[in-house]
Amino acid sequence: DAKTTQPPSMDCAEGRAANLPCNHSTISGNEYVYWYRQIHSQGPQYIIHGLKNNETNEMASLIITEDRKSSTLILPHATLRDTAVYYCIVRAYSGGGADGLTFGKGTHLIIQP
């Protein structure tokens, strides 16, 4: 699996868009970008994933650059409840051979009131 690089922490004002970057310059053509978040003392929660097209769901948007070497997770209107550690994970589709995901240290996003 390709290595990812994320800033250790970020601040964002409540109500503003939170843009979380992730660098994955060694990503392969068959590897997806996954985002999870972990609120303090809870288990991680899946947010979104994508291959090369931009994706949007009810939680967030995922923007992947054309060369796929980096991506940005966007929380359009951040609230205090979005304070969490956000993990960017790059992983090829396993085809059902489930052997787990690798979670690094992620980015600690702090939403300021």
Added chain:
Amino acid sequence: DGGITQSPKYLFRKEGQNVTLSCEQNLNHDAMYWYRQDPGQGLRLIYYSQIVNDFQKGDIAEGYSVSREKKESFPLTVTSAQKNPTAFYLCASSPRGQTEKLFFGSGTQLSVL
């Protein structure tokens, strides 16, 4: 409601004692996982199971054991051989065909007395 239940929320272990952490899911997922998280760190994979009666070692299996006798249950035993067991333990499951979309429980905090 469907989900993953971990119990207990907090657990204390005495020196030389084995303890078992419970993980139950009613999501009808085939794959289940155990992760360990130390303060300020990412998640490390202990064991995973793709199907009933089968499981594989993850990155840090030494000092741990698991069983998968039922699809719904994947208990983790922390044995006395695990010399540094204090950590936050997370159980997860994933559906067939979407094995990168993990659903996590709320975790068990294990401490040594």
